[in-house]
Amino acid sequence: MKKKRLLLLSLVVTMGILLVGGGITAQAKTANKTVTFAQLTNKNTNRLAAIRQAAREQILKQTKAKSSKVAAVYKVKLPKHMTKKATLTANGLRMNLLANSFKVKQITIPYAQLQGKILNRYLPKANRTTHVKTNKMVALTFDDGPDPTLTPKLLKTLKKYKVHATFFEVGQSVSRYPKISRAVLAGGNELGNHSWNHPDFNTIGTARTVSQITRTNRAIFQATGTLPQYVRPPYGNITAAEGRAIEQPIIRWSVDSRDWSYLNTTKDINEVMKDTHGGDIVLMHDIHAQSVAAVPTIIKRLKAKGYKLVTVSQLLNYQALPGLQYFGAGDYRTAGK
Template sequence: MITLFRNHLFITLGIIATAITTLGFQTNQKVAAATSNQLTYGKITNNSLHRLGTIRQLTRSQLAEDHHLTGKQVQQLVYLPLPKRLTAHNFTLSRTHLTIHLVKNSYNVNEVAIPLNKLTGIILNRYMPKQYDYVKPATPKKVVSLTFDDGPDPTLTPKLLKILQRYHVHATFFEVGSSVMKYPAVSRSVLKDGNQIGNHSRNHPQLTNLSNSRARHQIALTDAAIYKATGTLPQYVRPPYGAINSRVGNLFDRPIIQWSVDSRDWAYLNTPKTVNHVLATTHNGSIILMHDIHPTSVAAVPQIISTLKKRGYTFVLLPNLIQRPLLAGLQYFGRGDYRGV
């Protein structure tokens, strides 16, 4: 009888303990859900419209990555209804993803889940698991970034890629959509070699002279061309001639990459003059502007790289040069030199 009583008591206590644990788990879930519901874009971004713009573009990029989009669908991504107010809260933040809950749209997609590793430095550290905390990249003391505009060129860009490989240097290529459509394999080679591709418009107009719809169209067509060629959307925009204003600069939800060293290769069309000008004007943290459509420019690259390396410079891509997250709606001219549009 005593044994039966003890067994019955243990079973009863076990049931009670399980019920308490379950209730506690459900309560914790509700608390977590309530906390999540109270979050806004303002809270998770420190009230930064630049970070919110970056989240919008990451949403578009993730949608394009998750779904095989047509060129027309890529062009329409800019019109995807996404939050513009910091008070909005149409998202769920988990330990692995920021899930954006979408309103009805032409893609018939209800939500887009962005992995948190893509949001490091965009969402404040206190809302992220420890492994996604933003840590400033460690870089050598003297760094520069090479950038090339107006390609791809079917002959010169592959030649330039071989030069970069030989010197173990990566660069950012700001490509023109009309050329990407003609030479998609070259664009694929650019990315395959570990370089980055940015958007440089479809046919190189001055965007500030265009209406909003035409300026968007220039960038959207190039996005579509690069996506078709490489399967990815470009992270950055470089406006032709560097011409930008607040009206145009806020249309794209991307960092605007300018430069601090203009090689003037387009004006000189002379290899020694281009080399001398770059070497005379480069300083620590420079973004160097060149073009991969002029033979004299490509011919200048080996001497520029070798000389700057002898002077102690290391060539890095833009994130390591800037040493902070590159945010939508900001212009970047070099390390420590970023401005609003």
């Protein structure tokens, strides 16, 4: 009887040790770790700007801010020095903030929002970027919407053929048709900033360019509850100073359909098919009936060639950074150059 009691006691003690040890191990894996931004970014200033971009989104979400606060979030002082520190936690990157109008002292940016922005080794495996073959990937993009009739028609086409695209929308149109902007995202597509009313940034100066972008970001946030990640400058024109000031990745293109000049469905199809190869970003417009009518044939012909139609984020493997402009997969340079 005594032997049985001793054996039982021994088993209980052993299980207790294992449980405690397991708890210690689990806790160790999720223990907070202090790191510098130099470590997180490998001293890359574009990556640090991407962290600031993610931080602004998180401040708005964490405070459940209204769209009227979008302009204010760009005035919050965020880290610009590599020696500053943050904390890796189980839920994301925790950052302390200086005094600000949101009255927020601390934010935690989910790791999912930092994919491609900080080095892989600081991310959970589920959020790390991996090598992507882009030789059979093409990103269709559409500018100048939303249009109350043509954009919904285009969304139906994309849904029918089970593909996604990226829409660069004009702020004043987003304000008029917010439901359509929401429908763009609801369909699994991306939505980017294409200025407020389509001026040439090269002619209006940095301050007015930033105002154009901020005003449109506010309209998109009001319509969808999210800030757009990307900016496409009208006519593709942007200066280096504007690129630095905007602090969002700039998306250009490698295939220009010039659909606005032809207004001819057959010619639109031929121009896109003639010039498009793997890794390309194709520029079209969802405000011209002829362009929207060309999309079903373009999709079918590209698919027949083995291409997968993806969003800009997918094509760029979620690694686009502020201060840089992207023309296609692996084709980028400093904004304004």
